[in-house]
Amino acid sequence: MVASVAASSSFFPVPSSSSSASAKASRGIPDGLDVRGIVAKPASSSGWMQAKASARAIPKIDDTKVGLRTDVEEDAASTARRTSYNQLPDWSMLLAAIRTIFSAAEKQWTLLDSKKRGADAVADASGVGKMVKNGLVYRQNFSIRSYEIGVDKRASVEALMNHFQETSLNHCKCIGLMHGGFGCTPEMTRRNLIWVVAKMLVHVERYPWWGDVVQINTWISSSGKNGMGRDWHVHDCQTGLPIMRGTSVWVMMDKHTRRLSKLPEEVRAEITPFFSERDAVLDDNGRKLPKFDDDSAAHVRRGLTPRWHDFDVNQHVNNVKYVGWILESVPVWMLDGYEVATMSLEYRRECRMDSVVQSLTAVSSDHADGSPIVCQHLLRLEDGTEIVRGQTEWRPKQQARDLGNMGLHPTESK
Amino acid sequence: MVASVAASSSFFPVPSSSSSASAKASRGIPDGLDVRGIVAKPASSSGWMQAKASARAIPKIDDTKVGLRTDVEEDAASTARRTSYNQLPDWSMLLAAIRTIFSAAEKQWTLLDSKKRGADAVADASGVGKMVKNGLVYRQNFSIRSYEIGVDKRASVEALMNHFQETSLNHCKCIGLMHGGFGCTPEMTRRNLIWVVAKMLVHVERYPWWGDVVQINTWISSSGKNGMGRDWHVHDCQTGLPIMRGTSVWVMMDKHTRRLSKLPEEVRAEITPFFSERDAVLDDNGRKLPKFDDDSAAHVRRGLTPRWHDFDVNQHVNNVKYVGWILESVPVWMLDGYEVATMSLEYRRECRMDSVVQSLTAVSSDHADGSPIVCQHLLRLEDGTEIVRGQTEWRPKQQARDLGNMGLHPTESK
Numbered sequence: 001m002v003a004s005v006a007a008s009s010s011f012f013p014v015p016s017s018s019s020s021a022s023a024k025a026s027r028g029i030p031d032g033l034d035v036r037g038i039v040a041k042p043a044s045s046s047g048w049m050q051a052k053a054s055a056r057a058i059p060k061i062d063d064t065k066v067g068l069r070t071d072v073e074e075d076a077a078s079t080a081r082r083t084s085y086n087q088l089p090d091w092s093m094l095l096a097a098i099r100t101i102f103s104a105a106e107k108q109w110t111l112l113d114s115k116k117r118g119a120d121a122v123a124d125a126s127g128v129g130k131m132v133k134n135g136l137v138y139r140q141n142f143s144i145r146s147y148e149i150g151v152d153k154r155a156s157v158e159a160l161m162n163h164f165q166e167t168s169l170n171h172c173k174c175i176g177l178m179h180g181g182f183g184c185t186p187e188m189t190r191r192n193l194i195w196v197v198a199k200m201l202v203h204v205e206r207y208p209w210w211g212d213v214v215q216i217n218t219w220i221s222s223s224g225k226n227g228m229g230r231d232w233h234v235h236d237c238q239t240g241l242p243i244m245r246g247t248s249v250w251v252m253m254d255k256h257t258r259r260l261s262k263l264p265e266e267v268r269a270e271i272t273p274f275f276s277e278r279d280a281v282l283d284d285n286g287r288k289l290p291k292f293d294d295d296s297a298a299h300v301r302r303g304l305t306p307r308w309h310d311f312d313v314n315q316h317v318n319n320v321k322y323v324g325w326i327l328e329s330v331p332v333w334m335l336d337g338y339e340v341a342t343m344s345l346e347y348r349r350e351c352r353m354d355s356v357v358q359s360l361t362a363v364s365s366d367h368a369d370g371s372p373i374v375c376q377h378l379l380r381l382e383d384g385t386e387i388v389r390g391q392t393e394w395r396p397k398q399q400a401r402d403l404g405n406m407g408l409h410p411t412e413s414k
Numbered sequence: 415m416v417a418s419v420a421a422s423s424s425f426f427p428v429p430s431s432s433s434s435a436s437a438k439a440s441r442g443i444p445d446g447l448d449v450r451g452i453v454a455k456p457a458s459s460s461g462w463m464q465a466k467a468s469a470r471a472i473p474k475i476d477d478t479k480v481g482l483r484t485d486v487e488e489d490a491a492s493t494a495r496r497t498s499y500n501q502l503p504d505w506s507m508l509l510a511a512i513r514t515i516f517s518a519a520e521k522q523w524t525l526l527d528s529k530k531r532g533a534d535a536v537a538d539a540s541g542v543g544k545m546v547k548n549g550l551v552y553r554q555n556f557s558i559r560s561y562e563i564g565v566d567k568r569a570s571v572e573a574l575m576n577h578f579q580e581t582s583l584n585h586c587k588c589i590g591l592m593h594g595g596f597g598c599t600p601e602m603t604r605r606n607l608i609w610v611v612a613k614m615l616v617h618v619e620r621y622p623w624w625g626d627v628v629q630i631n632t633w634i635s636s637s638g639k640n641g642m643g644r645d646w647h648v649h650d651c652q653t654g655l656p657i658m659r660g661t662s663v664w665v666m667m668d669k670h671t672r673r674l675s676k677l678p679e680e681v682r683a684e685i686t687p688f689f690s691e692r693d694a695v696l697d698d699n700g701r702k703l704p705k706f707d708d709d710s711a712a713h714v715r716r717g718l719t720p721r722w723h724d725f726d727v728n729q730h731v732n733n734v735k736y737v738g739w740i741l742e743s744v745p746v747w748m749l750d751g752y753e754v755a756t757m758s759l760e761y762r763r764e765c766r767m768d769s770v771v772q773s774l775t776a777v778s779s780d781h782a783d784g785s786p787i788v789c790q791h792l793l794r795l796e797d798g799t800e801i802v803r804g805q806t807e808w809r810p811k812q813q814a815r816d817l818g819n820m821g822l823h824p825t826e827s828k
Contacts (some may be wrong), residue, residue, distance in 0.1 A: 128557070147732070166559045169624075210583075303717060308749040353746075366783070
């Protein structure tokens with residue numbers, strides 16, 4: 001009867017960034033589709049031009065947003081954002097205020113749900129979660145498995161994004177949405193339409209360990225005229241501390257022509273009852289990622305080819321696989337000493353069975369030792385066709401928690 | 415206080431197959447280590463020579479063994495095996511008899527534990543399983559996740575083997591065995607020893623779907639003088655039907671020199687209390703895989719390099735990753751129409767960060783349409799050093815269960 005987010009990678013021709021496009025596309029919906037976002041927008045596009053002209057023109061993820069805030073907190077945060085956009089106050093003070101709100105919201109969230117979580121940790125662990133918050137939020141717990149961690153003993157960002165996918169699909173299943181394909185409505189099936197991801201923003205607060213149980217809350221929302229938003233909010237079940245947040249935009253593709261499609265009104269009518277009014281948990285204010293600078297001293301990894309098992313049921317490379325390919329061109333010294341804090345991805349083309357992909361990473365050179373590192377990324381075919389543009393921000397790894405007793409989680413060593 | 419199986423890949427110089435070696439190494443322990451296996455052996459090595467001289471000299475996995483059989487069933491199966499080895503009866507009749515035993519054992523297992531399983535499915539799903547069968551078997555449930563399935567909508571063999579690893583490590587954790595490394599005892603830590611896998615046999619009965627909950631039972635046992643065996647038995651929680659069985663042999667490696675080591679008596683004393691008396695669930699009768707024939711018309715995939723996240727906490731490529739590399743040289747028509755039924759792997763060398771690997775697959779040419787296909791595999795470094803020898807048997811895929819309603823499991827379509 002209704003639809004939700006699909007698990008798939010995407011073909012999404014995001015045009016070059018322009019001020020009008022930025023103002024129009026709150027979650028990065030393509031201009032041609034006349035998308036109107038639902039999150040707060042600046043009063044004028046000139047403000048964005050100013051922002052874009054600032055250092056490195058890097059679309060910084062606004063980390064003021066949190067998942068499932070109360071209305072009061074939401075209003076406070078909204079006011080703070082509107083103030084910042086219209087009056088351009090001191091950014092550092094604003095950021096501090098925002099962090100206070102964020103912290104308070106997280107604490108309240110923790111307190112309000114602490115009792116429930118204890119029960120949920122067991123109840124949800126059957127592998128299928130449940131609907132909460134008036135049936136508009138899907139909740140599921142995940143135990144971090146040993147094969148999801150790396151040599152640093154913590155979960156990889158790919159593993160965590162796989163959990164995003166799993167909750168999205170279980171959400172679809174839970175609301176009865178598996179008509180002819182993952183997340184498809186009857187009207188979509190009738191029109192041969194599937195969901196593909198267009199944009200993904202991720203912020204990782206801390207990377208969990210093997211055995212940690214994390215809880216994911218996810219919901220869908222309207223995103224302009226032709227898109228659908230999906231958000232995730234992840235926290236540690238035991239400590240209540242935030243783990244990760246994610247925001248994404250999904251659009252429609254014709255299964256046969258592999259071209260993007262407008263969102264038919266009939267489909268919109270099917271999915272709207274399941275839309276949450278919540279804001280996105282992360283917001284890049286609709287800014288597009290800059291074109292990859294081929295003159296930069298990029299690290300390049302050539303000859304990447306999809307494996308048979310990289311293909312999902314939509315018969316293209318799964319979007320999480322792209323994250324792995326992006327990391328293939330990141331220098332080892334970064335993988336050893338730093339971790340992804342934020343990631344922005346714009347999916348622009350599908351990758352098929354015969355594709356041969358290049359992964360390019362340009363590392364910012366102006367970072368002091370120990371400070372965050374910003375990278376620009378590009379996945380492209382050998383003929384130059386762009387598949388994914390990406391940007392990541394890396395921070396020094398959290399202090400190694402090797403207790404000389406590798407299997408023990410810090411909380412178990414007491 | 416005690417030890418169990420580690421999650422790691424291996425360096426394991428299996429010598430060329432010889433009759434004496436075969437008779438000595440029930441699970442494929444290297445000759446130099448003077449290993450005495452615990453599973454049934456032939457009365458004389460000449461029997462093996464005869465077997466080896468038979469068609470294609472392919473070590474066929476003996477699928478008569480099942481997990482956790484009753485003593486009566488075990489005796490029956492053992493007798494059948496001994497009979498077959500000594501008297502060489504009609505193989506087809508013997509196989510039929512064995513299948514009957516297997517079927518009866520599975521049924522009894524299902525009946526005996528059907529009540530328990532209902533409760534287990536919830537209780538175990540917290541991500542940590544429990545010890546059963548007098549504390550000698552570790553049991554854990556897994557819900558098959560969407561990112562573990564492929565375009566054919568079923569779990570990959572790699573995903574299932576990842577579950578093997580997870581249960582092994584949780585078993586270690588459960589019996590208190592995380593001293594300085596996955597599965598390490600205090601004496602191992604003192605001697606800088608780690609576990610590495612030497613051999614793996616897998617038989618997949620049926621591939622589960624997304625959302626299916628499977629239950630894994632795993633246990634460790636003695637395996638000759640210098641090895642430890644680990645077995646897995648997997649069945650579907652809802653139907654009780656068998657999913658998969660696995661048998662492996664693990665040996666010790668010096669963490670610093672990366673050379674194999676004998677099993678010190680002090681370590682043996684630590685782990686022996688946790689050994690089960692159960693036979694291995696699969697048995698190749700100690701036969702070694704033949705050397706890969708370079709003159710065969712092999713499919714080759716060159717330039718495979720480990721990714722940062724392929725390394726485990728033992729700082730080498732995880733053994734399950736090798737399975738993925740092996741499948742990289744399997745022709746697409748096979749991946750499309752066939753599925754792995756059995757797999758034998760001999761791990762011979764570690765793979766490190768700077769390794770560049772070739773994957774070779776030789777497909778048997780004497781298979782009729784729709785009949786099983788046998789493949790020989792080799793992973794090697796560019797200088798020819800062997801990393802893994804493998805052999806797989808493929809059967810036509812089970813009838814596609816596309817119900818036109820992809821999210822629905824067959825059992826939900828009623």
